[in-house]
Amino acid sequence: MRSDLWTEKEIAILREISASRQPLVRSMDLLPGRSFDGVKSYAAKHKISLAGVDDWTPKDIATLRKIYRTPRSIKLQIAELMPHRTYASVKAEARRLGITGKNRAGTAGRKGYSWVLRAVEKILQQDGPASSKELALKTGGNQRTINALIRANRERFFVAEWAGTAQYPVAEWDLGNRPDAPKPSRIPRAELSRVYRIKRRIRKGSINPFSSLIQQVAAA
Incomplete structure (x- = not known):
């Protein structure tokens, strides 16, 4: 049975975890035989501060600044580079650090959506007609953004056909400056x-x- 007495080595390891500001849950392998709740209790009793899961490490902050410096979608980069964090928590931390709003680093991530437009065109070239919902799934973009891009660049896209039902038709988009396929007539009420x-x-x-x-x- 494990003794409740902590060794000097274990105490030193716990202090190293505290100094690193890494969440305890990610460092429990350094204290084999100790429970998560037991370590937290000992740290609190001896006034050893431990980082929470949501605490930001210097590496996290560096990644955050990198995200806001690039022209790609902020949400997409968060999903790729910081999957353990939500968009709301990232936005709040960016605001706290002063890298949002009128700050150049904060607005850089919101400049245009040219990469989405290029991705949509590439998908249509490879796979043929697709709805905006399908394009969002394939590109990782936002469906509302894709709809807005298509409306703003109608000379590049046309409705090749209509899917769905007569009451709820769904446009299947393709590349080209051509007339849209006739929209199906809705059934009278x-x-x-x-x-x-x-x-x-x-x-x-x-x-x-x-x-x-x-x-x-x-x-x-």
Whole structure:
């Protein structure tokens, strides 16, 4: 059974963890046989400060500054370089460090979306027509941003075909300055209501959808 008494070596390791500002959860392998709660309790009792999971290390801050210096999407870079952090927490830390707002480092990550436009064009060249939702999934961009880019560059894109249903058509985009495919006509509301009433009566059993067929067979 493990003794509750800490050795000088263990205490030294704990102080090194504290000085490194690395979260304790990532350093527990340095204290084999000790539980996470036990280490936290000992550190608190002896006034040894420990970094939390959300604490920012010098390496994290360097990565954050790098993200805001590049023209790529901030959200996409966070997903790639800091997957353990949320966009909101990164934005808050950037604001605290003064690298957002009018600061050059804070606005650099928000300049244009030319990389998204190039990625969309490459996908369409390789795979053919696709909806904005499919393009967002394939490029890692935001669907709303992609829709805005297509609207702003309509001379580069056209609707090759329509997917979905007549009531909720979805544009399938392709490259080229050509006329859009005709948008399917929506079914009139009165016709939709009529079909709905018929289906409801069928479910209730008040009408037999095969009655006319049965009558034709019987008359033959």
